[in-house]
Amino acid sequence: MALPSYTETRYRIWHYFYIAICTFVFFFLIAPLFVIFPLSFNAEEFLVFSEGMKRLDPEAFSFRWYHEMVYGTKNPWGLAAKNSFIIAIFATIGSIILGTLAALGLSSRHMPYKGLIMAVLISPMIVPLIISGVAIFFFMAKVGLAATHTGIVMAHIILGTPFVVITVTATLSGFDHSVTRAASSLGSNPFNTFMKITLPLILPGVISGGLFAFVTSFDEVVVVLFLAGLENTTIPVQMWTGLREQLSPTILAVATCLIILSTLILVTAELLRRRSERLRGINR
Amino acid sequence: MSSETKQILTTDGIPLEVSLKKAEKKNKIRAFLLVAPLLLFLFITYVFPIGEMFTRSVDDKMITNMLPKTFQAMEKWDGKELPSEEVFAGFYSDYKVLIENQTQGKLGQRLNKEKNGFNSITKKLMRQIKRNKIDENQSIKEQIMKVHKRWRDVEYWQAIKRTAPPYTMAKYLKGMDMYFAADGSIAQVDEDRRIHRILWLRTLEIALFVTIFCFLMGYPIAHLLATLPMKYSNLLMICVLLPFWTSLLVRTASWMILLQQQGVVNDFFVMIGIVADDNRPEMMYNKVGTYVAMTQILLPFMVLPLYSVMKTISPSLMRAGKSLGGTPFVAFWKVYFPLTIPGIGAGCLLVFILAIGYYITPALVGGASGTLISNQIAYHMKTTLDWSFASAMGLMLLSGVLVIYWIYNKLVGVDNIKLG
Numbered sequence: 001m002a003l004p005s006y007t008e009t010r011y012r013i014w015h016y017f018y019i020a021i022c023t024f025v026f027f028f029l030i031a032p033l034f035v036i037f038p039l040s041f042n043a044e045e046f047l048v049f050s051e052g053m054k055r056l057d058p059e060a061f062s063f064r065w066y067h068e069m070v071y072g073t074k075n076p077w078g079l080a081a082k083n084s085f086i087i088a089i090f091a092t093i094g095s096i097i098l099g100t101l102a103a104l105g106l107s108s109r110h111m112p113y114k115g116l117i118m119a120v121l122i123s124p125m126i127v128p129l130i131i132s133g134v135a136i137f138f139f140m141a142k143v144g145l146a147a148t149h150t151g152i153v154m155a156h157i158i159l160g161t162p163f164v165v166i167t168v169t170a171t172l173s174g175f176d177h178s179v180t181r182a183a184s185s186l187g188s189n190p191f192n193t194f195m196k197i198t199l200p201l202i203l204p205g206v207i208s209g210g211l212f213a214f215v216t217s218f219d220e221v222v223v224v225l226f227l228a229g230l231e232n233t234t235i236p237v238q239m240w241t242g243l244r245e246q247l248s249p250t251i252l253a254v255a256t257c258l259i260i261l262s263t264l265i266l267v268t269a270e271l272l273r274r275r276s277e278r279l280r281g282i283n284r
Numbered sequence: 285m286s287s288e289t290k291q292i293l294t295t296d297g298i299p300l301e302v303s304l305k306k307a308e309k310k311n312k313i314r315a316f317l318l319v320a321p322l323l324l325f326l327f328i329t330y331v332f333p334i335g336e337m338f339t340r341s342v343d344d345k346m347i348t349n350m351l352p353k354t355f356q357a358m359e360k361w362d363g364k365e366l367p368s369e370e371v372f373a374g375f376y377s378d379y380k381v382l383i384e385n386q387t388q389g390k391l392g393q394r395l396n397k398e399k400n401g402f403n404s405i406t407k408k409l410m411r412q413i414k415r416n417k418i419d420e421n422q423s424i425k426e427q428i429m430k431v432h433k434r435w436r437d438v439e440y441w442q443a444i445k446r447t448a449p450p451y452t453m454a455k456y457l458k459g460m461d462m463y464f465a466a467d468g469s470i471a472q473v474d475e476d477r478r479i480h481r482i483l484w485l486r487t488l489e490i491a492l493f494v495t496i497f498c499f500l501m502g503y504p505i506a507h508l509l510a511t512l513p514m515k516y517s518n519l520l521m522i523c524v525l526l527p528f529w530t531s532l533l534v535r536t537a538s539w540m541i542l543l544q545q546q547g548v549v550n551d552f553f554v555m556i557g558i559v560a561d562d563n564r565p566e567m568m569y570n571k572v573g574t575y576v577a578m579t580q581i582l583l584p585f586m587v588l589p590l591y592s593v594m595k596t597i598s599p600s601l602m603r604a605g606k607s608l609g610g611t612p613f614v615a616f617w618k619v620y621f622p623l624t625i626p627g628i629g630a631g632c633l634l635v636f637i638l639a640i641g642y643y644i645t646p647a648l649v650g651g652a653s654g655t656l657i658s659n660q661i662a663y664h665m666k667t668t669l670d671w672s673f674a675s676a677m678g679l680m681l682l683s684g685v686l687v688i689y690w691i692y693n694k695l696v697g698v699d700n701i702k703l704g
Contacts, residue, residue, distance in 0.1 A: 011612055022508045025501045029583060030523040032538040033530060035548060039541060048546045098322040105318030110311035117319060119693060124330060126689050128641020130658040131678045134665060135333035138340070158330050161322060219531045222643055226665070239533040243540065243648050252541075255534040262529040266522070269529070 033259055040065060040252035047247055065253040076238050077254060084234040087149060088217040091156035095213035098157065099164025100206055104198075106165070107172040118165075125162040129222040132159065137226040147229030155223045160213030167212065171205025171276060204276035211269050215262070334682070341676035344452040347444075350391050351378045355448045363445055366438050372425040375444075376418065383410055399443035405432040455676035460484075480660070480677075487656040490574060490646075491639035497579040498635045499628065502586035506627075509587070510594035528584035536645050539577040543567040543649070569651025577645050582638055586631040593627030626695070633692040637685055657681055 003015055043062040044050050052060025069077050102121060105111055124132055136155045137146065145151030179201075183193040199206075221236035228237060235254065242251045292300040348355065353374035361367045382388040388410055395402035409431050412418055418427050429436045446464065457463055457470060461478040465471040472478075505524070509517045527535060542548050550564045559565060567573055597620065605615030643658040650656070657677065664674035 018504060018508075022505050025505045025583075026520060026523045028501070028580060029527050032535060032542060032580060033527065035538050035541055036534065047541050047544070049548070049551075098325060102319045102322040105315045105320075108311065108315035108318075110308065111315040111319070112312055115693075117323065119689075120326065120331070121319075121322060123689075124326070126637055126685065127334075128643075128658060128681060128685060130641060130643050130661050131334070131337075131682050132330070134661065134671075134674060134678050135330060135337055137665075138336055138671075139329050139333040154329060158326065161326075165322075215529060219533070221533065225662075236531065236533050239531075239537065240644070240648075243533065243537055247540075251537060255531075255537055258531045258534050262531065263526065266525055266529045270525070 036252050036255045036259065040249060040256045042249050042252075045249065047249060047252070065249040068248075068250050069253045069257075072250070075250075076233060077235070077250070079231075080233050080235045080238045083149070083232060084218055084236075087152050087156060087234065088214050090149075090153045091160055091217040092210050092214045094153065094157040095160035095164050096206060096210045099161040099209060099213070100168050100202075102161070103165050103168035103172060104194075107169055107175070121165050122162045124158050129159075129220075133223040133226045136223055140227055146227055147232060149232060152224055152227050152232055152234075155227060156213075156217035156220060159220060159223065160216050163212035163216060164206070164209035167209035168202060168205045171202045175201065204272045208269050208272045208276070211265055211272075215265060334679075337675040337679055340672050341455050341679060342451045342453060343672060344447070344454070345450045347391065347394055347447040348450045350382060350387070351375065351444070353378050354444065358445050358448065361445070363442055364438070366436070367441050369423060369425045371441070372428050376413075376424045376428065379406075379409065380413060383413060395443065395447065398447055399440060401434055402440065402443070405434045405440075408432050409435075455673045456680065458673060459677045459680055483655070483657050483660055487640060487658075490571070490578070490656060491636050491642075493575060494578045494582060494639045495632050495636045497575065498583050498586040499632055501579070502583055502590055502631060503624075503628075506587045506590035506594055509591050510597070511599065524584050524587050527580070528588075532581065532644060535581055536577060536648050539573070539580070539649060540568060543573050543576065568649050570653050571650075573649035573651070574646050577649050578639060578642060581645060582635045585634050585638060589630040589634065590624065590627040593624055593630075597623050629695050630692070633688055633695070637688050637692070640685060640688075641681065 003012060007015070038053065039047060039049065041061045041063065042050065042053065043060050043064060050060050068075070106114060106118060106121075111117070136158065140146045140151040140155070145154065175198075179197055180193050183197045184190070188196070219236055221234075221240050224232070224234055224237055225240065228234070235258070239251055239254065242248065294300055294303045296303075351374075354371060355374075357370040357374040358367065361371055379388065379391075382391055388406065392403045392406035395406065409428065412431055418424065434440050454464060459480055461473040461481050462470050463473065505520075509520055509524070512520070544550075545564045545566065545568075547567075549567065550559070553559045554561050554564065567576075601619050601623070602615050605619040606612060610618065641658055642656060643662060646656045647659050647662075650659075658681070661674050661677050661681070664670045664677070
């Protein structure tokens, strides 16, 4: 942002101060993520930069911890990754189906008690996770689903649906309902109309809601800690135990992989958001 | 037009008004049916279990069910002097049933919590009953009173009477460091044992300060993002969105690495000479760590609502303010800032709600002085297994959050929450 030449000195100083603050905040936000990368290639067992790493000595770097992560003996990451993906995928599918249906109902102008129902549907996002964890644990224990994949998937559907409801409702707010009426008047049944007309138009919203649900499930640890048995361990649970007990650089190797995964998800979400905005722009 | 109102009919001959109402009703049902699966699912797995937490937190039926005859006889007792023969007889027959079912130990433990000294005298009475020393044809009151002198003490009988109601608010009082005194009034825990009040205040304090820090850091960058040309702001937006999408545990782990004593931040401080190498400050396992890590983790939740509001403010408003003679500061304060208040409200409430229930980050970087009320709830769920107390504390926290949620809903509206 170039300043006009007539700017007084004190505003000039203020402006540079403002830029400095912003730079600091952006640095504060993003820098912590980048500490993980170099340290995950540490050849030693400590979580600090060794003298060799500071000198950029190639001897001080290695793939040792990535090797450990994949091939290590008695190592929980393989099982944890498998569980995490299975749980997150099923939770995402469940959240998308329930959430999209609910969003379709909610954005109909005939929906009674809209505000109240919306508040209930969004509540799992607002209620502190620890309380959700306690409540869901009581339920799952009562019906015998504690320490099962099914129980955890159901818990994550509860936590994931608010995101789908929000994103799909937002997409539907710019939705031109005359196209579905046109389809009906041309003789299409409601199911066909939904599959051929509505769904393709709201798909970006559905997918980005699904991404939120996936990340929520993939990253969720509080509820899983209540529900999981030994066989249901997930990546976040393993990281949690690792960070509390034996801090090993293997965790940093896993963390690096997770950052790469989140970068991929971010790029997908951004592309979808732009596409959705473009589509909605046409509708207006 | 003729004087009599003509009804408009549809082609089927039904009045249009009726037909429209019917269609309206059908649409309503259809909309509701779409929402129903999720609503039902949430009610069964989520809303009712939270309600169940409430019954669990006030439940005190154990003794009520164990001593039915005693409490029936006690209804006539004024509670001032030693109870009558019937109360003793009722207690004797209830206790005999418990001994037969081998559950008398639980009664002793529970009564001992109410008043110290119960465990030994109930055990003594049990031995007497097992040896058939109690003659049912004579006065049971006299015989029980002979077993131990505490059975002659009216305070112990008052303690039994206090356990009669099937519901109790004791767990809620415990959560506020209070308890029911012997005479049934509410008393305060000794000053040096008021741990829960400290935790509530600390939770509020940390949530409040994290919200303030997030606001102070989030406002300038949201403003920058909203005013920069699109191609730069999109790039900078990644700095906000990448942490937002990254796993919470990864971000907490990176702060643990940065803030440890041999960590990067301390290295930097030593390098620029603020602190001596052998005197590195402790920045983790205390409040500093909790503040720093939580602020960074929750900052995107402040920036995104602020950004979406600032994006809608036209830059010409500021120019107009300046051209009318305001200095840039005045133009900002009188024109721009008031327009961003909805965004400030949304961001601050969102961050506060999230911060007040935080669990993972304080547990990892907080140490003893950085733990919050959520950590205490988890501790009672997993370690002490006092689930009714955990439920009570959870509901106390929840009621606070729901009040803020209600305000948020009034001010912003839940359907206006924007993501990404």
